[in-house]
Amino acid sequence: MRVLIVTAGSRGDVAPFTAAPSPEAAHSVFAAFLDELGEGVLSAAAAGTDVLLTAFGPAPLSRLVAAGLGIPSAGVYLAPGVPTGEFPPPGRPAGGELTAADNVAAGERTTELARRIRAEDGSAAVISFVTRLEAQRESHS
Known part of the structure; x- marks a missing residue:
């Protein structure tokens, strides 16, 4: 494998x-x-x-x-991929003491932002990459 x-x-x-x-x-x-x-x-x-x-x-x-x-x-x-009280979301700048509630709130904001970005349409780079991926897949079928 x-x-x-x-x-x-x-x-x-x-x-x-x-x-x-x-x-x-x-x-x-x-x-x-x-x-x-x-x-x-x-x-x-x-x-x-x-x-x-x-x-x-x-x-x-x-x-x-x-x-x-x-x-x-x-x-x-x-690192956690979902909001958690134990850790802030990955990539959050260091600084200050965060409570568990702060970590969860920051994680929820990050998750919501990611959902909105995924929902937006029209990224030329993504469309181009998907087109190449589909061509590659067809050539291996």
Whole structure:
């Protein structure tokens, strides 16, 4: 079984998935995807992937690729993907003491913003990528 693990970021984002002992080793694992992550993920997934596992950051791209190619996918997140009192949402700037209620409220605002962004239509980049993905899928059928 071929498993594709998609992640991006610093050593803390990559090493848990690769068990890479150093930043240099982690960088070499993902160097092919750094310049053009979307094309890299699409190419890797189309090359015989049986299941795609994705970290939080590239999850929208990874799920789009997996769905387009008919590959099962799952999110394997190192941070909560839903609002929680224990942690603020990923990416929230550090600063000040937040209560559990503050964390939940910030998470709910982030979730609502993400829903609104997904509901908006007309992103030329997404449409272009989906068109290429569909062409790739047809060529492998």
